[in-house]
Amino acid sequence: MRGFGSYLNVDSVIHRLHPGVKLSALLILVSAILLFPSIYVVLLSSALFLLPYRLAHIPGAHGLKLLQRILPLLLIVFLIRLLLVPGAGEALWEFFFIRISRESLADSLLGTFRLLALVLLFALFARTTSQNELAYGIEALSRPLEKLKIPAGEFSLVMIIAFRFLPLTSIESERLIRAQSARGANFDAMRGGLFSRARAFLPVLIPLFVATLKRCETMATAIEARCYQGGAGRSRLIRYHLARRDLWALLLTVMYIGAGFFLVLYV
Amino acid sequence: MRPSHAIQPDIVVEELSHRYAEEGPCSIEEVSMKLYRGECIAVLGGTGSGKTTLLLHMAGLLFPQSGRVEVNRRVGLLFQRPEDQLFKPTVEEDVAFGPRMQGLQGDELNERVRYGCRVAGLDYRRFAGRSIHTLSGGEKRKVALAGVLAMKPEVLLLDEPTAGLDPMTRREFLRMIRELNGTGISIVLITHHIEVADALAQHFLVLHRGQVLFHGDKTSFYDNAPLLERLAIRPPFVRRLTRRLRSEGWDFSNLSDSSSEESLLETIRGQLQGPAGGRG
Numbered sequence: 001m002r003g004f005g006s007y008l009n010v011d012s013v014i015h016r017l018h019p020g021v022k023l024s025a026l027l028i029l030v031s032a033i034l035l036f037p038s039i040y041v042v043l044l045s046s047a048l049f050l051l052p053y054r055l056a057h058i059p060g061a062h063g064l065k066l067l068q069r070i071l072p073l074l075l076i077v078f079l080i081r082l083l084l085v086p087g088a089g090e091a092l093w094e095f096f097f098i099r100i101s102r103e104s105l106a107d108s109l110l111g112t113f114r115l116l117a118l119v120l121l122f123a124l125f126a127r128t129t130s131q132n133e134l135a136y137g138i139e140a141l142s143r144p145l146e147k148l149k150i151p152a153g154e155f156s157l158v159m160i161i162a163f164r165f166l167p168l169t170s171i172e173s174e175r176l177i178r179a180q181s182a183r184g185a186n187f188d189a190m191r192g193g194l195f196s197r198a199r200a201f202l203p204v205l206i207p208l209f210v211a212t213l214k215r216c217e218t219m220a221t222a223i224e225a226r227c228y229q230g231g232a233g234r235s236r237l238i239r240y241h242l243a244r245r246d247l248w249a250l251l252l253t254v255m256y257i258g259a260g261f262f263l264v265l266y267v
Numbered sequence: 268m269r270p271s272h273a274i275q276p277d278i279v280v281e282e283l284s285h286r287y288a289e290e291g292p293c294s295i296e297e298v299s300m301k302l303y304r305g306e307c308i309a310v311l312g313g314t315g316s317g318k319t320t321l322l323l324h325m326a327g328l329l330f331p332q333s334g335r336v337e338v339n340r341r342v343g344l345l346f347q348r349p350e351d352q353l354f355k356p357t358v359e360e361d362v363a364f365g366p367r368m369q370g371l372q373g374d375e376l377n378e379r380v381r382y383g384c385r386v387a388g389l390d391y392r393r394f395a396g397r398s399i400h401t402l403s404g405g406e407k408r409k410v411a412l413a414g415v416l417a418m419k420p421e422v423l424l425l426d427e428p429t430a431g432l433d434p435m436t437r438r439e440f441l442r443m444i445r446e447l448n449g450t451g452i453s454i455v456l457i458t459h460h461i462e463v464a465d466a467l468a469q470h471f472l473v474l475h476r477g478q479v480l481f482h483g484d485k486t487s488f489y490d491n492a493p494l495l496e497r498l499a500i501r502p503p504f505v506r507r508l509t510r511r512l513r514s515e516g517w518d519f520s521n522l523s524d525s526s527s528e529e530s531l532l533e534t535i536r537g538q539l540q541g542p543a544g545g546r547g
Contacts, residue, residue, distance in 0.1 A: 175351050176354055178328055178351075179346065179351060179352050179353075179354055180354065180364070181327075181328055182326055182328060182343075182344045182346070182352070183364050183365035183368055183414060183415070183418065184365055184368030184369055184418065185364075185368055186368075207354035207355070210356075211354075214400070
């Protein structure tokens with residue numbers, strides 16, 4: 001089965017975690033990374049998040065490739081924050097509007113490592129969670145909302161369909177490029193830079209939008225034709241059950257939050 | 268008879284191979300063929316035999332991974348599913364897309380659109396403003412053909428042009444293609460229907476799992492009984508009848524068109540009215 005993002009189809013303890021647990025751990029950890037104002041916590045988190053990579057049997061080459069890809073982005077974020085956000089405290093270096101202080105340096109490092117920690121987290125989640133698991137996780141987490149009359153089942157179906165549409169949209173755009181090329185349109189610019197690629201893609205955009213809408217309609221008919229009604233009483237082919245490893249995962253997440261608070265308050 | 272080698276072919280394919288996935292099987296493997304001016308070649312073969320891949324190479328939409336494809340005249344490609352080919356909101360805009368890409372504008376462009384519609388059997392006044400999504404399957408196919416013809420191609424690449432058409436529209440489509448071939452347009456035709464291939468093509472190219480099983484004229488194809496059996500192909504009725512009658516002593520050396528019912532009837536009638544009672 002095709003995964004969401006770059007799903008790695010292997011068996012590991014991380015892969016086997018309950019999707020709802022995985023998703024809640026992700027949400028808790030992301031919030032913590034964004035809220036803890038300590039560079040030590042964020043640095044430690046980046047290092048800690050590499051541990052589950054090993055547990056998930058993700059090859060080292062994958063991690064290195066990921067780092068290689070995001071390094072330019074991290075550098076840009078660091079430089080923008082350092083040069084454009086004036087820091088408080090005594091200036092270490094000043095030039096026109098640029099003012100670098102110990103605080104601004106620390107802030108820039110915090111922002112950059114925050115981004116690194118988030119990327120590591122999301123990449124881990126994407127590599128260990130398939131499309132269906134993600135949809136199941138969303139449904140599991142949003143189920144309590146049904147008490148408030150919010151349709152969690154429908155929401156998760158929308159998510160599944162949205163993920164399925166990603167490859168479909170890509171196939172559809174390929175079809176349109178082929179159809180237009182066959183009648184003389186030139187897509188050489190597609191091999192150029194970002195701007196020329198975007199411009200070359202413009203003639204494909206509107207028909208792609210129309211075709212996607214049409215496909216949505218067909219899919220809705222197909223789903224209805226097979227008796228989809230949604231709501232209560234919907235059963236599942238694959239059911240996930242909470243296991244001891246899930247409790248451990250939640251416990252570790254809570255321990256991480258506790259340790260984070262400790263570091264923020266006392267270090 | 269094929270033209271002499273002194274004449275430059277419209278399309279030359281030499282030892283062409285292509286695989287879609289690096290580790291995957293060859294979609295086509297060392298395929299070679301030539302298409303001469305005014306010829307119609309039918310490409311036959313089961314699903315997944317590489318027919319469409321071959322056609323996409325001829326149309327320049329796929330580049331050879333190994334081997335060579337030489338295209339010497341302007342080609343127009345009719346896709347297998349017209350839905351894959353039509354992308355503009357109205358018939359007029361869609362038919363105009365190709366000629367517009369060729370740099371035509373104003374009256375000249377308008378004339379081309381009308382020409383495309385006329386040759387494809389579409390009433391321009393009725394269809395020009397119609398939304399593509401409101402057309403029937405047969406109408407979509409005609410619009411797709413009009414869009415290709417509006418570019419005045421010299422070689423037509425047709426990927427199963429009659430698939431999914433009702434018998435009447437199919438017959439109309441076949442007549443149209445035959446007329447286009449008659450005006451000197453060379454044709455490569457992919458089809459699963461032996462009747463369609465028989466009615467239009469002079470030469471057959473048979474692919475099986477990406478490899479050429481047969482490449483030659485129609486008569487030698489029908490004479491190759493083991494091949495027909497392997498492909499589970501039954502020659503069209505007129506051909507089967509001619510063969511049977513020939514085996515019973517009838518002389519069909521004067522048969523002008525061996526795939527035409529009228530031609531066969533005329534020959535039989537001529538022989539029955541002949542001095543020896545018709546039997547050769």
